[in-house]
Each structure stands twice: as structure tokens, then as C-alpha cells.
Amino acid sequence: MTVRHEPVLLQQSLEALQIRAAGIYVDCTLGGGGHAEPIVQRLSGDGLLIGLDQDAEAIARATRRLAPFGSRVRILQGNFRHVAALLHAAEVDRVDGILMDLGLSRDQLEATLGGFSFLRDAPLDMRMNRDASIPTAGDILNGADPKTLGKMLLEYGEEKRWRTIVRAVVKAREAAPIRTTRQLADLVTRALPGARRYKIHPATRTFQALRIAVNDELNALREGLQGAFHRLRPGGRLCVISFHSLEDRIVKHFFQALEKGCVCPPALPVCACGKTPSLRRVHRRPIVPSAAEVKRNPAARSARLRTGEKLSE
Numbered sequence: 001m002t003v004r005h006e007p008v009l010l011q012q013s014l015e016a017l018q019i020r021a022a023g024i025y026v027d028c029t030l031g032g033g034g035h036a037e038p039i040v041q042r043l044s045g046d047g048l049l050i051g052l053d054q055d056a057e058a059i060a061r062a063t064r065r066l067a068p069f070g071s072r073v074r075i076l077q078g079n080f081r082h083v084a085a086l087l088h089a090a091e092v093d094r095v096d097g098i099l100m101d102l103g104l105s106r107d108q109l110e111a112t113l114g115g116f117s118f119l120r121d122a123p124l125d126m127r128m129n130r131d132a133s134i135p136t137a138g139d140i141l142n143g144a145d146p147k148t149l150g151k152m153l154l155e156y157g158e159e160k161r162w163r164t165i166v167r168a169v170v171k172a173r174e175a176a177p178i179r180t181t182r183q184l185a186d187l188v189t190r191a192l193p194g195a196r197r198y199k200i201h202p203a204t205r206t207f208q209a210l211r212i213a214v215n216d217e218l219n220a221l222r223e224g225l226q227g228a229f230h231r232l233r234p235g236g237r238l239c240v241i242s243f244h245s246l247e248d249r250i251v252k253h254f255f256q257a258l259e260k261g262c263v264c265p266p267a268l269p270v271c272a273c274g275k276t277p278s279l280r281r282v283h284r285r286p287i288v289p290s291a292a293e294v295k296r297n298p299a300a301r302s303a304r305l306r307t308g309e310k311l312s313e
């Protein structure tokens with residue numbers, strides 16, 4: 001039996017989007033359509049939901065789920081880092097709301113071919129878009145020099161024991177390439193002293209780092225936020241659900257910079273740049289799931305929702 005991905009912070013994100021029945025909304029991370037479906041249900045025949053995902057399988061699943069809504073839905077395959085251009089190509093100029101629910105869906109985590117999870121033995125792939133001619137996690141792990149590997153573990157995994165892990169990887173790959181998720185998970189567990197007593201699996205941060213590197217996730221997010229903001233009409237809202245501190249920091253800083261407007265050095269007595277705030281943060285602190293949601297869906301535990309409302313261009 002396949003278990004459907006459960007949408008995270010669903011009510012909170014629907015409220016934050018302030019859906020108008022005749023509005024145009026973009027779900028940049030369509031996944032299984034768990035957020036998209038209730039958005040479309042709130043639209044009239046004049047409204048439109050545009051769903052975007054880079055994973056062909058997610059597109060196929062969401063297309064089936066959203067088929068009953070006919071012309072109220074348009075589905076595009078692509079990376080949200082190109083959202084502005086994708087909307088332009090679809091002849092959509094301004095939109096009323098945009099949602100990004102970052103990371104992976106449960107379907108992707110459980111797909112054996114993806115190689116995202118240390119809980120399932122699979123080839124080390126981790127590409128969300130498997131059509132893309134980009135290096136897999138295995139290519140990076142077996143090919144990158146130790147300095148690059150260390151930087152990746154430190155920056156993308158926030159892994160304090162990066163030196164130990166790099167040493168273990170380099171030693172192992174000298175004997176034979178590391179090909180599977182199980183091999184990597186075992187190698188990290190053996191390398192870290194006391195690893196068995198960790199609260200999370202000792203390879204969690206290594207897997208996070210590789211996944212971010214393979215999919216260039218942080219740069220995609222930075223570019224996606226810019227593109228999404230560009231396409232919002234004034235008054236429109238951008239809602240972002242993130243799952244780890246690296247993503248959340250990028251979203252927070254993006255919103256803060258637009259909210260501040262002025263970019264003059266603090267030493268300047270009066271503003272010389274003339275820039276005014278172009279965004280308002282809808283809530284000062286991120287919205288997090290309730291204890292009941294986390295109990296029902298433990299995958300929601302680190303979710304954080306931030307919402308910005310566009311004031312002007």
C-alpha cells in the first residue's frame with residue numbers, strides 16, 4: 001500500500017495565502033498536490049492554480065489528482081529557480097499568491113530509486129529531477145576532492161565532525177567506490193565514535209549535505225524567491241515552508257531585506273538611496289506546527305512557515 005504525503009501546515013498556509021476565488025495562485029512545489037488540491041477547491045471558474053515541480057513522477061501523480069478540476073489547473077515541469085521565466089512563457093504576468101513547500105515529499109523519500117534516505121538501500125542518486133544531466137550523490141562522494149567534501153558537509157550539513165567523515169570516505173573510496181545509501185550510512189556510523197547513542201541517525205547531516213549539493217537547493221531557493229516576488233502583484237502573498245535552518249535563514253533574510261527598503265550604510269545620517277519597503281512580513285515569527293500535527297505527522301516537526309505580502313515593486 002502506498003502512503004500519501006501529508007501536507008504540512010495546511011490550514012495555516014491556506015489562511016496565509018488569503019485565497020480569492022478568482023485569483024491566480026502558484027504552487028512551486030506541487031509534490032503530490034496536497035496543498036494544491038485545497039487551493040483549487042477554493043477557486044471559482046475564473047481562478048487558476050499553476051502547479052510546478054521538477055520531478056516528473058510528482059508531476060504525473062499531481063496531474064492525476066487534479067484532473068477533475070479541468071481548466072482551473074495548469075501544471076508545468078521545471079525548477080522553481082526559473083519561476084519568473086516559466087510564468088512568462090505560460091503568458092502569466094502577475095499572480096495573487098505563491099507557495100513553496102520546500103524539500104522532499106514522502107513519495108520521494110520512499111521511492112527506492114531516489115536514494116534519498118538512509119532507511120532504504122538504493123544507489124546514491126538524490127537528483128530530484130532525474131532527467132537533469134547533473135552529477136549524482138555517488139558522483140560527488142566518489143569524485144570530489146577532500147576539501148570540497150569537507151566544505152559541503154560543514155556548510156550544507158552543519159556537520160561538526162566533517163573531518164572524521166571525510167577521512168572515512170576517502171579511505172573507503174580508495175578501496176572501492178561507495179555506491180549505495182546503506183554503504184554510506186554504515187560508513188558514517190562506524191566512523192563516528194559513540195554514534196549509536198545519537199538522537200538522530202548519525203548519517204542524517206551527511207545525507208542532507210549531499211542532497212543540497214546535488215540539487216543546488218540553496219541557490220535554487222535564493223533565485224526562486226527573487227523570481228516569485230517579481231511575479232507577485234502588490235498585495236499578493238509569498239508563503240514559504242522550510243524544514244531546516246539553512247533554508248529558513250535564507251527566507252528570513254530575503255523578507256527582512258525587502259521589508260527594510262533602505263540600503264544606506266547605518267553611519268549615514270539621512271537616507272540617500274531612496275529605497276522604501278516593498279514587503280511586509282505577515283507574522284513576525286515563523287508559524288510552526290502544533291503538537292497534534294507533529295504527533296500525527298512527525299515529518300512536520302521542523303517545519304516553519306513564513307509569509308510576506310508584497311507592497312510595491
Ligand SMILES: C[S@@+](CC[C@H](N)C(=O)[O-])C[C@H]1O[C@@H](n2cnc3c(N)ncnc32)[C@H](O)[C@@H]1O
Nearest residue numbers: 007029031032033034035053054079080104105
Ligand atoms: C515537500 S514536497 C511538496 C509536497 C506538497 N506540498 C504536498 O503536500 O503534496 C516538495 C516538492 O517540491 C519539489 N521541489 C523541490 N525543490 C524544487 C525546485 N527547486 N523546483 C521545483 N520543484 C522542487 C520536489 O520535487 C517535491 O515534489
